[in-house]
Amino acid sequence: MATPSVLTPQSEDFPRWYQDVVAKAELAENGPVRGTMVVRPYGYALWERIQSELDTRIKATGAQNAYFPLFIPESYLAREAEHVEGFSPELAVVTFAGGEELAEPIVVRPTSETIIGECMARWIQSYRDLPLLLNQWANVVRWELRPRLFLRSTEFLWQEGHTAHVNEADARAFAARIHREVYDDFLTNVFATPTYLGIKPPSERFPGAVNSTTAEGVMLDGKALQMVTTHELGQNFARAFGITFQSEAGQAELCYTTSWGATTRLVGGLVMAHGDDAGLIVPPRLAPIQVVVVAVRDEPPLNEAAGEVARALRDAGVRVEVDTSRGSFGRRVTNWELKGVPLRVEVGPRDLAEGRVSLVRRDVSEKTTVAVGAVTRAVLDVLTEVQAHLWRRALAHRDANTHDVTSVADAIDAAKDGVARVAWDLVEGEGERLANAQAVSVRCLQRADGSVPESSDERDLVCLLARAY
């Protein structure tokens, strides 16, 4: 079963391979304005699955969805000094509308802390109104100099959570909960992507945050990708927007706020975390199509059998599709492999004669046969195994590409094609500058045991360095 080469091989040119997958799996294409992206139906189906899984988890924490405007008065951003400084270079600003020059320029949201902060200030009166837990699904715009589909686009889709709390401990605990129960749980159990959980060094923090967490994935080429992030915003935005509450004791106090997000970048991460030279590989629990049933020939008995198998699987809760397209068998198979459907059920004349069907896993070149009556059980088992195998494989890849080192020079060297782990004390300051000069950055800080620190002031932290998307 030699796999025909329809893509640039990863080993030949990884960025080219990535683009080929995005194009040939029909995930997305470039829009007419630089940096914009047309997300095609299959790419959007992947995003909808991501949305659905995250949204369920977000709501389980008590957060509620709402929607805030795309347009934000420029003056809002200016109220938080670091925030405006951080985002100014990538803002799209509307200065002309309705046929005339605007009195005050309007910013297209790069993120919504400011406009939501202004609402929070009005909505929160008393400690009884806290915590206030909001989330929105929206598009945002950050003018990108070097766009890449999904990984870095000028307009992208995301979820942004925004919360307000009575004190620092509550805010910190909630951000940590989101990091763990929403993001890490999703990345582990659905996305099958092991990450390094940690906090960002001060240099990489969100503009206006006092602390940012990250989950850094290790892609197949050894580069790191920030998959998700949470921020403790301290009282910075509360101060800027007057987000105050009356305490139990009757005192006016400033809230502590958080924000946290996951973006369409995850689709790019999916491609680069699990794909191979035949295309995308989607973990079963994420896959919009978990099983495709392919009749080997376009003949009534085969089509009927394929339809029956699909019906049984659908009844068992499997997301299944029957391939009813014309064209040669090989062509159709190749297309499903490009799209990364985790399991293919083939129904051919020989199968039918023997009362069985063939199962072909996408993650490994392995074909098995199973009696028609046992298909559902077998498919469920195989999907479970594929999910587990993708996790194990990605974990092994992450660990094999992570190297413990004891000097800045070795760290920079090891980070050229992988992740370097080294004491933060060695790197902080001059070492970080040296690394940055070589396109290597500090991806996150962890405690020595790999757990997530509460702040970068903790002693004896380690840092992970890598090249990053």
Next chain:
RNA sequence: CGGGAAGUAGCGCAGCUUGGUUAGCGCGCCUGGUUUGGGACCAGGAGGCCGCGGGUUCGAAUCCCGCCUUCCCGACCA
């Protein structure tokens, strides 16, 4: 935004150096037929402001200028 490469049919490309009939090829697409267990074959067919704008010229895909877009490498970022 700096350095490099490139824009010709849906995709990949040739043609440009040396301006001149009707702008070609492969894949894909449409029609008909034969096929079908890993990208099938035959025949017929459709599809082009040659990236956009300006200039030179009797005449521009081809020469000149400007702009836009894409890709690679850097600085900024989820």
